[in-house]
Amino acid sequence: MKKYTGILTTALQPIIILIDLYIFFYVGDTAVREVFEETGIKSEFRSLLSIRQQHTHPGAFGKSDMYIICRLKPYSFTINLCQHECLKCEWMDLSDLVKTKNTTPITSRVARLLLYGYREGFDKIDLTMEELPAVYTGLFYKLYHKKLPDNYKTMTGMD
Amino acid sequence: MKKYTGILTTALQPIIILIDLYIFFYVGDTAVREVFEETGIKSEFRSLLSIRQQHTHPGAFGKSDMYIICRLKPYSFTINLCQHECLKCEWMDLSDLVKTKNTTPITSRVARLLLYGYREGFDKIDLTMEELPAVYTGLFYKLYHKKLPDNYKTMTGMD
Numbered sequence: 001m002k003k004y005t006g007i008l009t010t011a012l013q014p015i016i017i018l019i020d021l022y023i024f025f026y027v028g029d030t031a032v033r034e035v036f037e038e039t040g041i042k043s044e045f046r047s048l049l050s051i052r053q054q055h056t057h058p059g060a061f062g063k064s065d066m067y068i069i070c071r072l073k074p075y076s077f078t079i080n081l082c083q084h085e086c087l088k089c090e091w092m093d094l095s096d097l098v099k100t101k102n103t104t105p106i107t108s109r110v111a112r113l114l115l116y117g118y119r120e121g122f123d124k125i126d127l128t129m130e131e132l133p134a135v136y137t138g139l140f141y142k143l144y145h146k147k148l149p150d151n152y153k154t155m156t157g158m159d
Numbered sequence: 160m161k162k163y164t165g166i167l168t169t170a171l172q173p174i175i176i177l178i179d180l181y182i183f184f185y186v187g188d189t190a191v192r193e194v195f196e197e198t199g200i201k202s203e204f205r206s207l208l209s210i211r212q213q214h215t216h217p218g219a220f221g222k223s224d225m226y227i228i229c230r231l232k233p234y235s236f237t238i239n240l241c242q243h244e245c246l247k248c249e250w251m252d253l254s255d256l257v258k259t260k261n262t263t264p265i266t267s268r269v270a271r272l273l274l275y276g277y278r279e280g281f282d283k284i285d286l287t288m289e290e291l292p293a294v295y296t297g298l299f300y301k302l303y304h305k306k307l308p309d310n311y312k313t314m315t316g317m318d
Contacts, residue, residue, distance in 0.1 A: 048210060049304055050302060050303060050304035051207060051210070051227070051286070051302075051303045051304075052300050052301070052302050052303075053300065053301040053302075053303070068210070069304075098314070104291075104293065105291040105292055105293075106291050106293070106300060106302055109289070109291060109302060109307075109312075110302075112307060112311045112312060112314070113304055113307050113311075115311060116307055116308065116311045124305065125304065125305055125307075126305075127210070127286075127305070130268070132263075132264040132265050132268060133264055134263065134265070141211050141212065141265060142211070142212040143209060143210075143211050143212075143265055143268060143269075144209060144210045144211075144212070145208055145209035145210075145228075145272055145284065146283065146284050146285075146286070146305065148268075148271060148272050148275055148284075149275065152271045152272070152274060152275045153268075153271060155257070155271070
């Protein structure tokens with residue numbers, strides 16, 4: 001169970017958490033590319049887990065900092081650190097991360113969320129995703145939200 | 160049940176959906192302010208529902224457009240349209256929106272998600288939120304994700 005379970009610490013991105021065959025990273029669409037550039041680990045995007053929104057100062061109305069926390073599946077495991085972007089990068093055991101006091105509240109929370117998904121199924125923590133067409137532009141969009149029952153997806157009318 | 164159930168259509172934001180006492184808006188932190196500026200409706204932020212990610216063109220690697228879809232609770236209901244930012248703005252019945260074919264796949268999907276939450280509880284569609292401190296900067300962050308059981312939040316060790 002501890003195989004490939006771990007955490008990566010980098011300079012630009014405070015934490016990259018890797019659990020079993022899955023990588024969790026604080027970036028959205030560019031997660032796969034960034035993980036590879038900073039760590040040398042190849043991966044595939046799997047799902048969106050969480051959104052972190054920075055509270056604005058009273059004097060900085062309207063300014064907001066948002067992180068998208070994703071789940072990736074790695075295909076390689078040897079770390080090849082980018083020295084320009086990262087201070088440190090290593091595999092750690094997730095149980096150590098859950099137990100340690102030497103981390104931030106957010107990292108601790110995400111670690112516990114990952115542990116929950118690892119133990120009881122990633123469907124418990126993943127947002128569902130579906131690709132939908134934008135009729136006017138011809139583009140496609142990915143829409144993430146909590147699971148919608150099939151009868152709500154297909155119903156053509158309501159009372 | 161149909162009281163205050165509806166949808167607002169604007170120019171800059173393709174759609175604002177209002178259901179019963181709740182507003183759903185395609186903007187994150189600035190949703191309350193934007194809704195007021197564009198519609199004159201006062202509201203309060205309640206939760207985060209969904210994330211819409213635009214698929215990138217093959218030739219536009221790394222470019223991504225993300226919308227955060229939120230749920231707001233309105234405190235006023237009279238529409239006072241901003242003519243500079245909106246083409247049209249009206250209350251519509253959600254059942255009409257779910258039934259109509261004259262809308263985009265994403266709007267239709269979000270409408271069905273709202274109907275599900277309206278009928279069976281907004282906890283079914285809302286992401287949970289918790290405020291956590293950033294130890295180094297002294298700031299606070301909001302973290303949104305699917306519900307984490309209490310025993311995972313409080314556990315101090317694992318097997």
